Amino acid sequence: MxxxxxxxxxxxxxxxxxxxxxxxxxxxxxxxxIGSSGSGKSMIARAMLGLLPPDVAVSGSISLGGTEVVxxxxxxxxxxxxxYTGMVFQNPGAxxxxxxxxxxxxxxxxxxxxxxxxxxxxxxxxxxxxxxxxPPDVEGKHPHELSGGxxxxxxxxxxxxxxxxxxxxxxxxxxxxxxxxxxxVDLLVSLVDGAGASMLFITHDFSxxxxxxxxxxxxxxxxxxxxxxxxxxxxxxxxxxxxxxxRAARALxxxxxxxxxxxxxxxxASAQVSARECDEAEVRA
Amino acid sequence: xxDANGYAAVVLRSMWRRASGRFPLMVIGLWVLVSVVSLFWTxxxxxxxxxxxxxxxxxxxxxxxxxGTGADVFSWLMAGSRTNLIIVILTVLxxxxxxxxxxxxxxxxxxxxxxxxxxxxxxxxxIPTVLxxxxxxxxxxxxxxxxxxxxxxxxxxxxxxVARPQALLVARSAYVESAMADGASGAYVLFRHxxxxxxxxxxxxxxxxxxxxxxxxxxxxxxxxGVPSGTxxxxxxxxxxxxxxxxxxxxxxxxxxxxxxVVVALNLFGDALRDAxxxxxxxxxxxxxxVSGKEDGHGR
Amino acid sequence: MRFVLRRLLLFVVALLxxxxxxxxxxxxxxxxxxxxxxGVNSPPERVAQLRAELGLDRPLPVQYLDWCxxxxxxxxxxxxxxxxxxxxxxxxxxxxxxxxxxxxxVIAMLIxxxxxxxxxxxxxxxxxAIYRLVSIIGGAIPALWGGMLLILLxxxxxxxxxxxxxxxxxxSGWGTPGAALAxxxxxxxxxxxxxxxxxxxxxxxxxxxxxxxxxxEMAMSCxxxxxQAVLHVGLRLxxxxxxxxxxxxxxxxxxxxxxxxxxxxxxGLGTGLVTDVGNRDLIAVQGELFMLAAFFLLIGLVVDxxxxxxxxxxxxxxxxxxxxx
Numbered sequence: 001m002x003x004x005x006x007x008x009x010x011x012x013x014x015x016x017x018x019x020x021x022x023x024x025x026x027x028x029x030x031x032x033x034i035g036s037s038g039s040g041k042s043m044i045a046r047a048m049l050g051l052l053p054p055d056v057a058v059s060g061s062i063s064l065g066g067t068e069v070v071x072x073x074x075x076x077x078x079x080x081x082x083x084y085t086g087m088v089f090q091n092p093g094a095x096x097x098x099x100x101x102x103x104x105x106x107x108x109x110x111x112x113x114x115x116x117x118x119x120x121x122x123x124x125x126x127x128x129x130x131x132x133x134x135p136p137d138v139e140g141k142h143p144h145e146l147s148g149g150x151x152x153x154x155x156x157x158x159x160x161x162x163x164x165x166x167x168x169x170x171x172x173x174x175x176x177x178x179x180x181x182x183x184x185v186d187l188l189v190s191l192v193d194g195a196g197a198s199m200l201f202i203t204h205d206f207s208x209x210x211x212x213x214x215x216x217x218x219x220x221x222x223x224x225x226x227x228x229x230x231x232x233x234x235x236x237x238x239x240x241x242x243x244x245x246x247r248a249a250r251a252l253x254x255x256x257x258x259x260x261x262x263x264x265x266x267x268x269a270s271a272q273v274s275a276r277e278c279d280e281a282e283v284r285a
Numbered sequence: 286x287x288d289a290n291g292y293a294a295v296v297l298r299s300m301w302r303r304a305s306g307r308f309p310l311m312v313i314g315l316w317v318l319v320s321v322v323s324l325f326w327t328x329x330x331x332x333x334x335x336x337x338x339x340x341x342x343x344x345x346x347x348x349x350x351x352x353g354t355g356a357d358v359f360s361w362l363m364a365g366s367r368t369n370l371i372i373v374i375l376t377v378l379x380x381x382x383x384x385x386x387x388x389x390x391x392x393x394x395x396x397x398x399x400x401x402x403x404x405x406x407x408x409x410x411x412i413p414t415v416l417x418x419x420x421x422x423x424x425x426x427x428x429x430x431x432x433x434x435x436x437x438x439x440x441x442x443x444x445x446x447v448a449r450p451q452a453l454l455v456a457r458s459a460y461v462e463s464a465m466a467d468g469a470s471g472a473y474v475l476f477r478h479x480x481x482x483x484x485x486x487x488x489x490x491x492x493x494x495x496x497x498x499x500x501x502x503x504x505x506x507x508x509x510x511g512v513p514s515g516t517x518x519x520x521x522x523x524x525x526x527x528x529x530x531x532x533x534x535x536x537x538x539x540x541x542x543x544x545x546x547v548v549v550a551l552n553l554f555g556d557a558l559r560d561a562x563x564x565x566x567x568x569x570x571x572x573x574x575x576v577s578g579k580e581d582g583h584g585r
Numbered sequence: 586m587r588f589v590l591r592r593l594l595l596f597v598v599a600l601l602x603x604x605x606x607x608x609x610x611x612x613x614x615x616x617x618x619x620x621x622x623x624g625v626n627s628p629p630e631r632v633a634q635l636r637a638e639l640g641l642d643r644p645l646p647v648q649y650l651d652w653c654x655x656x657x658x659x660x661x662x663x664x665x666x667x668x669x670x671x672x673x674x675x676x677x678x679x680x681x682x683x684x685x686x687x688x689x690x691v692i693a694m695l696i697x698x699x700x701x702x703x704x705x706x707x708x709x710x711x712x713x714a715i716y717r718l719v720s721i722i723g724g725a726i727p728a729l730w731g732g733m734l735l736i737l738l739x740x741x742x743x744x745x746x747x748x749x750x751x752x753x754x755x756x757s758g759w760g761t762p763g764a765a766l767a768x769x770x771x772x773x774x775x776x777x778x779x780x781x782x783x784x785x786x787x788x789x790x791x792x793x794x795x796x797x798x799x800x801x802e803m804a805m806s807c808x809x810x811x812x813q814a815v816l817h818v819g820l821r822l823x824x825x826x827x828x829x830x831x832x833x834x835x836x837x838x839x840x841x842x843x844x845x846x847x848x849x850x851x852x853g854l855g856t857g858l859v860t861d862v863g864n865r866d867l868i869a870v871q872g873e874l875f876m877l878a879a880f881f882l883l884i885g886l887v888v889d890x891x892x893x894x895x896x897x898x899x900x901x902x903x904x905x906x907x908x909x910x
Binding site for chain 1: 708709797798799800802803804805806807808809810811812813818821822895896
Binding site: 412414419422496500501504505507508509510523530534537540541545549552553 | 603606607610611721722724725726727728729730733734736737838839840841843844847848858859862863865867870874877878881
């Protein structure tokens with residue numbers, strides 16, 4: 001399902017955070033949205049699905065496969081969410097309902113949108129668990145009994161259980177260690193491609209971006225500064241701000257890879273290390 | 286001292302600037318003013334009763350009418366405000382002192398003392414203050430002391446429970462550890478480091494307790510263990526007239542209204558205070574000067 | 586299971602502690618109990634006789650153990666004033682007070698929880714301010730006054746609507762359940778309104794923590810509307826916290842309950858306690874205080890167990906340290 005965003009503005013308490021953003025995702029395309037924290041990228045993701053709190057002012061146009069989202073009622077949007085769209089959150093530990101078992105959590109979109117027999121729902125949940133690489137006994141467990149990587153697999157399973165046409169992934173790997181990050185990205189990409197769905201992938205991590213997306217949009221302080229093929233953009237950023245972001249994102253990637261080294265004087269120097277070297281370092285760590 | 290005054294001025298000014306803070310400040314100011322004035326002047330002498338003019342409607346002579354003994358309702362409410370003010374001040378002081386004592390015990394370095402006091406506070410907190418008041422009333426009879434001790438004790442426990450997490454954070458912080466290593470006494474640490482840090486929490490909790498104390502006064506006085514008969518207080522005015530609400534609703538309206546307005550004001554005061562002393566919601570505190578007492582706490 | 590056992594043990598220990606506290610408070614306080622009970626102007630012989638009658642001349646530990654032993658047998662002693670067994674007296678009074686408390690709490694929940702949810706979901710500054718004011722004013726009304734206003738509105742004979750009894754309790758007690766329930770309706774409503782206001786405040790703040798949380802976003806992303814998500818997910822997640830709060834509210838309730846009992850002339854523990862304190866009937870006071878305190882401890886126990894059962898994170902964790910701490 002394609003996305004067409006035109007002139008999107010988002011303001012909180014009279015202060016504009018997103019200033020007229022244009023963004024498109026083609027059918028079956030994987031697009032990245034990258035920017036430093038506070039650039040408004042998560043806001044855009046939430047605005048697309050109508051998840052922003054009611055006191056946030058959204059204007060412009062967001063079209064999801066022809067349905068206008070801005071100004072639509074919560075009821076209409078709830079009919080889209082979980083059926084035609086799925087969302088993967090940054091921190092599954094703080095978003096998966098702690099009182100629901102994994103099975104109940106994954107089948108929630110099915111229950112809300114489809115009138116299926118219980119046995120059929122269970123079958124689908126089990127098939128989905130297998131697809132995301134979780135053992136069957138996870139079904140009856142609660143979120144607090146799982147690891148971070150397992151939790152994110154549950155999040156992905158929940159987002160994909162209804163075979164939605166659009167996946168919005170909001171920094172799905174940020175809370176994970178580097179090896180798990182790669183597995184999760186690969187899983188997400190294979191599932192999305194397998195289903196022929198579109199994906200908007202939000203991140204500040206360039207090494208992940210290259211794996212997850214073919215095209216990307218760079219956001220800085222609420223405005224789009226550059227759009228292009230991911231590979232080309234990484235190799236030679238045209239905009240000065242993009243270049244700064246690429247550098248900053250690399251430094252940030254290193255920081256997450258070596259959390260203990262953040263206060264180290266060498267942090268500035270390690271920002272110069274190339275993306276490839278940093279990948280290798282992560283694997284060793 | 287100057288800095289503390291400056292801090293208080295900044296906080297009060299930011300409370301005054303908002304309507305939700307101005308109203309309670311005005312009510313409390315009026316309360317204090319009326320209490321002081323009532324010491325020297327009331328429209329009618331308190332003890333002047335008049336068997337021929339009971340349950341009078343409001344008039345030029347009796348602004349809020351008269352009660353069942355023919356006494357002037359307005360004068361009694363005026364005089365009652367000073368009794369209630371004294372009760373609230375004493376209760377808050379007792380609660381603050383006991384609360385600090387409990388906090389000191391709960392964050393103390395003696396693990397046995399700390400553990401035991403946490404359990405004791407948890408157990409005692411579930412005993413309603415009214416039961417303590419009733420027990421105290423057996424030897425003491427109806428008196429202001431019963432209200433002050435029972436409420437002060439109960440609110441002190443609440444205060445200790447609310448303030449404990451913050452106090453524990455300070456008591457286990459690196460700078461307190463090093464101060465202790467340098468030979469600082471427990472009392473020094475308590476008043477130099479812990480109190481400045483839990484002061485905001487304490488003030489908010491105490492202003493809420495002040496509201497509860499006003500309510501408790503009316504309840505306990507009605508139950509016959511609070512303010513003794515013949516001493517003016519809002520609870521006394523309410524208790525002596527409330528039975529007649531269906532016959533003389535207007536007379537009963539006033540004391541109930543006074544209590545409700547004052548308790549609302551004290552609650553709003555607590556909320557406004559919370560906003561005014563929180564650097565997140567009050568930009569005036571963020572500009573950084575004058576808050577010397579708090580700098581200790583922000584070290585880590 | 587270990588948690589349940591530990592919690593039960595704590596309950597028993599607390600019960601013991603309460604019995605010591607009640608006993609000690611009435612003994613340590615200034616004034617000779619026998620002299621107090623005999624009255625101000627009674628001759629010394631009478632005081633001595635009373636002291637012997639009550640067994641007050643024996644050592645304190647013996648007195649305490651004696652009292653405990655009697656308590657275990659369900660014997661609260663004999664009232665000095667009426668000469669009747671306190672056990673039957675306390676039992677009859679508890680049959681009024683405990684239903685009143687529970688009914689009041691149910692009404693409080695029916696008022697407080699929906700209003701709290703509405704307040705948490707409220708959009709716009711104005712409606713939020715109104716909800717806040719409603720809860721503050723509701724919590725600031727003296728129980729005495731609020732109860733009287735209700736009598737004025739609904740009380741039979743005096744009230745505007747004149748439908749419900751506003752004084753006393755049927756002598757046949759729960760033998761006539763309809764009449765008994767009717768006479769508890771207005772008192773319970775009074776208690777419910779007062780407690781409901783604070784419950785509303787707690788509900789709003791407990792829910793408020795979750796309204797902007799990832800849990801709500803997750804539920805919405807699965808296809809719930811915001812309102813559905815707050816009511817299904819938010820309320821469920823806030824429930825353990827709210828159950829704890831209800832437990833604390835209970836202790837706050839008792840002042841209001843006592844005032845209301847007096848106001849509505851209900852022969853409950855509150856009225857009894859006040860009368861007995863006034864009459865210096867210490868044996869009765871001792872028994873009634875213990876009974877009330879034990880009831881509150883029991884509520885605390887139920888609340889903690891419910892809290893535990895509602896939160897799978899606590900239920901599943903191997904040891905329950907964090908709960909009792």
